[in-house]
Amino acid sequence: MAMPVNADVAPPATPSIRVSRVFPWVVFTLTFGLLLSDYMSRQVLSAVFPFLKEEWGLTDTQLGSLTSIVALTVGILAVPLSLVGDRWGRVRSIVVMAVVWSLATLGCALAAGYGHLLAARLFIGVGEAAYGSVGLAVVLAVFSARRRASLTGAFMAAGSFGSVLGVALGGVLAVQFGWRWAFAAMGIFGLVLAGLYLATINERKLAAHRVDDNADTGPALAAGQRRARLTTLFSTPAVVFAYLGGGLQLFITGSLFAWLPSYFNRAYDMAPDRAAKVAALFILIIGAGMVVCGLITDRVGQTRPTGKWTTAIVFATLTLILLGAGFAVQPGGAQMLLLALGCFFAAGTTGPTGAMVARLTHESIRATAFGTLTLFNNVLGLAAGPLVTGALADRLGLETAMRYVPLAAVIAVVLLIAGRQAYPSSIRRLEPATATEARDGDTA
Known part of the structure; x- marks a missing residue:
C-alpha cells in the first residue's frame, strides 16, 4: 500500500507566498493560545470540585478520577496521535484536536452525572493527547534552531499559565453563573481559537516559512528518503x-x-x-x-x-x-x-x-x-x-x-x-x- 503524502512536508515554497518575518510569531502566538486553552479546559475542573461534591455527592476518589483520566489518556495516546499529525498534516491535526477538546469541554457543561462527566473528560484527553508535541513541532519549524530551548520553554510554560487561568476564571464563573458555565466558557474559547487558527495558518504558509539551518537541524536524510x-x-x-x-x-x-x-x-x-x-x-x-x-x-x-x-x-x-x-x-x-x-x-x-x-x-x-x-x-x-x-x-x-x-x-x-x-x-x-x-x- 502506498504511503499517503505528508501534507506538512510535500508542498514546496511557491513565489505566490510572501515570506514574512511576522508570520512565525503569529504561528507562535496562536499555537501558544491553543495550549492555554488546552490547560484551561483541563484544569477548570479543580475550580468546580466543591460544587460537584455538593450537587452530586461525589467522593474524593471520584473527583480525583475525573482529573487523572485526562493525564492517563494523554500518556497513552501521545505517540500514536503525534504520528498521525506528522503524516496527515500538522495544521489540520491541530485544528481537529482543538475542536475535539473544546466540544468535549462543552460536553462537561451538559453532563447529567458522574458517568457522563467522566466520558467527556476522557475525550478532552483524546483531543489534548498530541497537541503539545504537534504544536511544538509547528513552532520550531518556522524559527532558527538557535532559539529552540527558548521557544520550547516559552511554549510549554503555557501549561502553567493556562492552569492558573482555568482555575481562577473557572472559580469566578462558577460562583457567578454556576459550574456549568465555567466549562462552557472554556469550550467556547477553544472553538474561537481553533477557527482563528484555521483561517490564519495553513500547510503552504508553513512550508514557505520553514527554516532550514545549516547546523543543528537534526540528522540528515539519505538521497530519496522522504521521512526518517x-x-x-x-x-x-x-x-x-x-x-x-x-x-x-x-x-x-x-x-x-x-x-x-x-x-x-x-x-x-x-x-x-x-x-x-x-x-x-x-x-x-x-x-x-x-x-x-x-x-x-x-x-x-x-x-x-x-x-x-x-x-x-x-x-x-x-x-x-x-x-x-x-x-x-x-x-x-x-x-x-x-x-x-x-x-x-x-x-x-x-x-x-x-x-x-x-x-x-x-x-x-x-x-x-x-x-x-x-x-x-x-x-x-x-x-x-x-x-x-x-x-x-x-x-x-x-x-x-x-x-x-x-x-x-x-x-x-x-x-x-x-x-x-x-x-x-x-x-x-x-x-x-x-x-x-x-x-x-x-x-x-
Whole structure:
C-alpha cells in the first residue's frame, strides 16, 4: 500500500507566498493560545470540585478520577496521535484536536452525572493527547534552531499559565453563573481559537516559512528518503537519556501542581481559597522559570555543543537543593523564599530537553519525537508525581511526603549527566545510521 503524502512536508515554497518575518510569531502566538486553552479546559475542573461534591455527592476518589483520566489518556495516546499529525498534516491535526477538546469541554457543561462527566473528560484527553508535541513541532519549524530551548520553554510554560487561568476564571464563573458555565466558557474559547487558527495558518504558509539551518537541524536524510524511520526516535543513547531525565524531573513539577494548595492549607493553616491563590502564584513562578531557563540555555548553547545538557543539569541540581531545603525547614518566610526559588527551576529542564530531542531527531518525525517526550513526561512525571506523593502522604503525612519529592532530581541529574557524556558520540552516529537505514530500506 502506498504511503499517503505528508501534507506538512510535500508542498514546496511557491513565489505566490510572501515570506514574512511576522508570520512565525503569529504561528507562535496562536499555537501558544491553543495550549492555554488546552490547560484551561483541563484544569477548570479543580475550580468546580466543591460544587460537584455538593450537587452530586461525589467522593474524593471520584473527583480525583475525573482529573487523572485526562493525564492517563494523554500518556497513552501521545505517540500514536503525534504520528498521525506528522503524516496527515500538522495544521489540520491541530485544528481537529482543538475542536475535539473544546466540544468535549462543552460536553462537561451538559453532563447529567458522574458517568457522563467522566466520558467527556476522557475525550478532552483524546483531543489534548498530541497537541503539545504537534504544536511544538509547528513552532520550531518556522524559527532558527538557535532559539529552540527558548521557544520550547516559552511554549510549554503555557501549561502553567493556562492552569492558573482555568482555575481562577473557572472559580469566578462558577460562583457567578454556576459550574456549568465555567466549562462552557472554556469550550467556547477553544472553538474561537481553533477557527482563528484555521483561517490564519495553513500547510503552504508553513512550508514557505520553514527554516532550514545549516547546523543543528537534526540528522540528515539519505538521497530519496522522504521521512526518517520511527526507529530513529530511540536510535541514540543521548535521546533516550533526554526522554528519561526530562520526564523524571517533571515528577517534581507534577507533585507541586497537585499538592501545593493542600500543603499550604495544612502546613500554614490557610483557608482553602487562600491556599489556592498562594499555590497559583507559585505555579506562575514555575511558568516564568521555564521561559527564563530556556533563554539561558540558548545563550549558553551557542558557545558549547553540550551547553544545553549542562544547563539542564544545573537547573535540576538547583531544584534539588532549593526545594529540598525549603521543605525541610519550618513553615515561614524563609521556607516561602526557598520554595519560590526552587519552583523557578523545577521545570527549567523542559526547554533544554525539548531542544535536545529536536536536535537528535529528524524534522519529518519531530511531532512524533515530541509525542514520545510527552509520553515520558506524563508517565514518569505529571501523572506519577501526584500519585506517588499522595500515597506517601497517606502513610507519612503530606508535610513529610513533600520532603521526599525533590529527591527525584537526583535520578534526573544522573540521567542528564549520562546523556551529556553520550551526546558527542550520538551525534557522530546519527547521519551514518540514517543513511544506512535508508539504503537497507531501498534494498529490502
